[in-house]
Amino acid sequence: MVKKVAVIGAGASGLPAIKCCLDEGLEPVCFERTDHIGGLWYYTKSAIDGQACVMKSTVINTSKEMMCYSDFPIPKEYPNYMHNTYVLKYFNLYADHFGLRKYIQFRKERVHVHYLHVGMDKFKGTVTHSHDYKDFHVYEDKRLVVVGIGNSGGDAAVELCRVASQVFLSTRRGSWIINRVGDNGYPADLNRGARYMRAMFQVLPSWVPNKMRERQVNRRFDHAMYSMKPKHAPMSQHPTVNDDLPNRIICGSIIVKPNIKTFTETSVVFEDGTKEDVDAVIFATGYIFGFPFLDKSVTEVKDNKVNLYKYMFPPDLERNTLCIIGCIQPLGAIMPISENQSRLFTRVVKGTVTLPSSSEMWNDIHLKSNIMAKQYVKSYRHTIQVSYIQFMDEIAEIAGHKPNLHALFLRDPKLAMKCFLQGCTPYQYRLMGPNSWKGARDAIMTQMDRVHYPLKTRPLGFDEEKSKDNFFLYLVLGIGIAYIVYYYMFISFWTEE
Template sequence: MLEMAKRVAIIGSGASGLTAIKCCLDEGLQPVCFEKGTDIGGLWNFKEEALPGFASVYRSTVINTSKEMMCYSDFPIPKEYPNYMHHSWVIKYFRLYAHNFGLIKHIRFRHHVDHVKPREDFAQTRQWDFTYTDEVGNNVAHEKGTATTEVFDAVMVCIGHHVYPHYPRGSFEGIDDFQGKTLHSHDYKDHHGFENKRVVVIGIGNSGGDVAVELSRHAKQVYLSTRRGTWIINRVSDHGLPVDIVKARRAKSAIIGRLPVSLVRKLAHDELNKRFDHALYGLQPEHPYFGQHPMVNDDMPNRIITGSLVIKPNIKRFTKTGVVFDNDTVEEDIDAVVFATGYRFDFPFIDKSVMKVENNQVTLYKYVFPPKLDPPTLSIIGLVQPVGAIMPISEMQSRWATRVFNGTTKLPPQVVMCDNIRQKAVAMSRRYYQSPRHTIQVDYVPYMDELAEQIGVKPNFKSLMLSDPGLAMRCYFGPCTPYQYRLMGPGAWRGAKEAIETQWDRITHPTKTRPVPVAKSGGMPGILQLLILLVLVVAILFKLF
């Protein structure tokens, strides 16, 4: 029997790297985290200047997922924190998490990873040659700037997918003659320098929307250029609640899954167009809502209706001082162009014999394990684009990976893994339009459940209904918060039930800053409530599971 993994190298100390460290500790492994920067937080550690090789956010960045949906499953975000957090709150939470679980001592800062490759006797030892450069040089054995190779039993790659900007500047005719300023949104920090300018933003993802909206408050005029358009959802949903708290519910997913696809699309489009007509505002795409990663933006229609932001089609070519669009409209005297054209992901330090990235595609079993690597002692954590929060997904991936490393959980045969990968690729191509952006898409609840099944932590609602009906109802009909995956199975947390029962207090606390009288509604008769409850219980026990 092969010796179980002991030392685990973790690359990156951002949202994925921190939880990878903790999961290693939970499983009795010895993590050593390599962070090329000077601090934790990755993408969410704001820097005044964007640095090559580092993820970057702008000064005003606010996360798109609410705190109860994005927290790690055994560490609720404090009730005082806002539901949608500015990056300064996100990094503050990460520091609390790292301090609470003693993670910092396992991190080597200013250590750059150069090369990761299987040892020559990998089939027998499962081990890796891990070469890095120590930029600190405070270790007697390692001088500053010298490369060192250590041996590790397993590797977890946690660098995310916002490190390498996709900057197709050269693909636009006339761009070299354009006399204005050009930059990628990776390098954008705030509106300073754009005041009273005429600006074009290319790309209609979340970054493009945020940058265009922010600049529209300070620039003379902003044009947002898009090839396909987009569907826009608000952070604030029904009754002022976070949209993911309202939408990410098991009961809702079960109902939608039983309706005809055409009906679901119509209902979604009708709901999205209630706030503003996407066609009227020049935003409606040809593809349906579920065929694209949506934009989360609360302010764009307000900026469009005031004229400070104008939606334009794709750019045909640049002139020396302006832009010609596909519909042959021309805007002259353009001072700056921001390319919000997304990112490409890559792992240049991983030996090509292990895995390769081509056209933003990589072959991974459930987006975590290279299927042909045997034994499976390398995992990629956080390489997904969820319709939902990444933090609990990275945590679930790490819980699974560490149990595979220590031998308590097994992967299926290679042929099964490859077949699963093909099925996902086919499903992805049928649902989404072809784009480098749509190669790692996942839906939050189904993907979390899929991973949870691998390690035995998916909530068992039949047994939960019999043991604690109230909790079962909260979990099934309420928001699918990460705590549900700590109720049972390996890694169960005693505080999970309480966290679920108190989650609404944490949701409502930040906005209850002024006491107001609450009007009491008549409600429905108690007997009717009881009948509805009984019907739902029967449905859960005998129909849905």
């Protein structure tokens, strides 16, 4: 008898959940409250209660090679950092390629998204949450405050400052700002998301990579001089990704301010005592997540914290037949992680993977909570924080498809070097194990070609320089990280044995 699995939502996490059910011979039934796929990546002109949606101008913060699903590369023609329309096109391509739509029942589910409200009885101007912000038109020639320095707040401030008479960006702690565009113009997350970087951070004391990251971001602009520097280290907070913010600050079109103390009818008073007349306030202060469709006896969210094994499984259920996919904030792309979680869950449902006991699950939950409390600043943003490679490997190891780089170095050293030195793209998790993909090796070997392709839009008229991805690059990098490779690949291997 074929087991049926209910999937709630046909967005970035729901679509791979459907596909992974099919991979394992299960029968998915997806309930989608709207009449379309794509979740928050489906832009609507007007705000819909309880439904998250991107801004009209939103560009994704993770590059296409790092955010794609593991057996379906994003077309080479698509930009490296895609506008939301391209993200939605990709989801539609994915759904059509694997025939997922026939398993979706549209207009069949309702899910709430709750967000923070602030009492502002005195203020007579316009008050909006970033959830409801769509575009800049109603803010032309206005003076306004954007509250919050996360990705939504930074994006809104940058867009609005081009049409508003003045934008103030209010932040309680400040933030470290990182680029989409990295060294030599490559997507920055391809380097940050490389296995050699994780290996290096594992063998060095934590203050070393923090100092390295601080020097790196301050080379672009001095965060203290721009009133953006927080008290905490760069790796103690989820970073803000924004290429334009320092340009707007140096032009004066965005002025960074501290937290808001109080409101008058026509102005805001900041905690440093300064006062500014404003016409509008936009709150980009984050969301409170929850699962109103689940009984509290199954799982309950308190203070934006939820107790789930691997951020997926309620630990006290008699049978592991319920799983929450994508309830995480990764330092990296969420799409491959959601797919990875779906691969694990479907194998649990099928019976090919057995999860540990309830007590062992609770031990893992408490361990993660303690580690997070030590590493990150206390915040609603850091209750479900995960590191991309570490968490992907963790899930893949349980599910049986974690890439074995030790074996790969012996069998296919060129591929292994790609896996270790370049970005840890999702294709690595299709190289071996259940539901491996024959195209995974080729996808990894050609991933930089897809990075280059959308940038090669004008013939230069002379012989273009060959790719730097050659033997000499590998030689130089190999010498520089020899100790790391030795420790990570061999010392740790024999220790595990």
